[in-house]
Amino acid sequence: MSIDTYDQQWRTELQATLTHEFEAQTARLTQLTADTGDPAEAHTNAALIAATRQSLERISGALRRLASGSYGTCEKCGTAIPRERLEILPHARFCVPCQQKHNG
Known part of the structure; x- marks a missing residue:
């Protein structure tokens, strides 16, 4: 496959x-x-x-x-959100670095 x-x-x-x-x-x-x-x-x-x-x-x-x-694309920076993150958090809108910046 x-x-x-x-x-x-x-x-x-x-x-x-x-x-x-x-x-x-x-x-x-x-x-x-x-x-x-x-x-x-x-x-x-x-x-x-x-x-x-x-x-x-x-x-x-x-x-x-x-x-x-x-x-699967970060809404902030446009990079791909790692699949591992999406498997854990399927509704993730941001990659980890952008999410950390977003949370302040």
Whole structure:
């Protein structure tokens, strides 16, 4: 199997995984936003809702970059993000040096 074929297969599998995760997070958000009428859950649910929305935003961004062909390219400097980083953090938008600068 050529490297290009292997890379394409990895991206296809990644897209399927991200799509599945997006669907799971969407279902979770739907459950969290259902009004249970319990005021004790309101604070906890607010934090879970915010975290779930952030996760959905990251996943949808990665899916957009996959669709546009820009996935795996640092948004700051334009270099390739190492595959090892993408395997650990599939929604990474920056290479490590740029991420460190971005975080300050």
